[in-house]
Amino acid sequence: MPRPFFIRPASSDDSAALSSLYQRSYPELLPADYSDEVLAGALPLFETAQTALLSCGTYFIAECAETDAIVGAGGWTDLSPSRGVSGTDLGHMRHVATRPDWLRRGVARALIDVALASAEAHGMRQMSCMSTYTARPFYEAMGFEEAAEVELTLAPGVHFPAVQMTRRLADPCLA
Numbered sequence: 118m119p120r121p122f123f124i125r126p127a128s129s130d131d132s133a134a135l136s137s138l139y140q141r142s143y144p145e146l147l148p149a150d151y152s153d154e155v156l157a158g159a160l161p162l163f164e165t166a167q168t169a170l171l172s173c174g175t176y177f178i179a180e181c182a183e184t185d186a187i188v189g190a191g192g193w194t195d196l197s198p199s200r201g202v203s204g205t206d207l208g209h210m211r212h213v214a215t216r217p218d219w220l221r222r223g224v225a226r227a228l229i230d231v232a233l234a235s236a237e238a239h240g241m242r243q244m245s246c247m248s249t250y251t252a253r254p255f256y257e258a259m260g261f262e263e264a265a266e267v268e269l270t271l272a273p274g275v276h277f278p279a280v281q282m283t284r285r286l287a288d289p290c291l292a
Contacts, residue, residue: 122188122224124231127176134187135166135178142214150250151278158275170194170211175235179215179224189215189224193232193244208236210246210256229259237286248280260284 127135143163147156170176176192191213195205210232215225236244247269248256257263261282269277 119182120223120227121182122179122219122222122227123182124177124179124227126174127171127178127190127192129168129171131171131178131187132166132168135171135190136164138187138190138216139164139166139212139214141216145217147249147251155277159271159277162271162275167212175232175239176211177228177231177235179219179228187216188219189213189228191225191228191232193236193241195239195241197245206240206242208239208241208244210244213246213252225255226259233284233286242286244284244286246282248282250278250280253280253282256280256282 143160144156147160151159170192173192173194175194177190178187179189180186181188191210193208193210195208197209210229213225213228233244244261245264246256246261247267248261253263261284264281264283267279267281269279271277
């Protein structure tokens with residue numbers, strides 16, 4: 118049976134639709150694990166599509182096959198969202214989100230699979246992510262291991278508790 122969605126690279130034309138996805142997803146999914154105070158500072162920063170991600174070629178969109186509505190997004194970069202350039206073989210999962218009414222339909226799993234395959238093709242041997250508490254079980258199911266709980270500084274005075282997680286990728290010499 119074909120999937121009810123397809124995945125494609127993001128483009129700058131997706132900015133408004135992605136922001137809408139984030140504005141729908143994060144406020145509905147994160148309150149179970151974060152206080153109103155934390156979310157008041159973080160959500161405005163999480164809910165806007167990042168221009169650099171849309172043009173990097175390694176950030177992907179999941180679209181409903183019937184309506185072309187964006188139902189999920191996520192990808193990776195070789196730039197750490199918290200500290201800039203990292204090692205030459207270390208990638209970082211970035212801004213993975215699924216529309217709440219599309220949860221548990223394979224959208225995020227498919228996006229992670231595409232992102233990891235892309236990262237491997239670009240020579241990445243390890244992936245890191247700064248997971249929300251909410252997404253921690255999902256990333257564990259995708260083979261990521263918890264490294265540490267951290268507090269991200271999103272902007273001056275805006276701090277967000279997260280979980281740093283890592284996953285080794287395939288070594289092409291062993292394949």
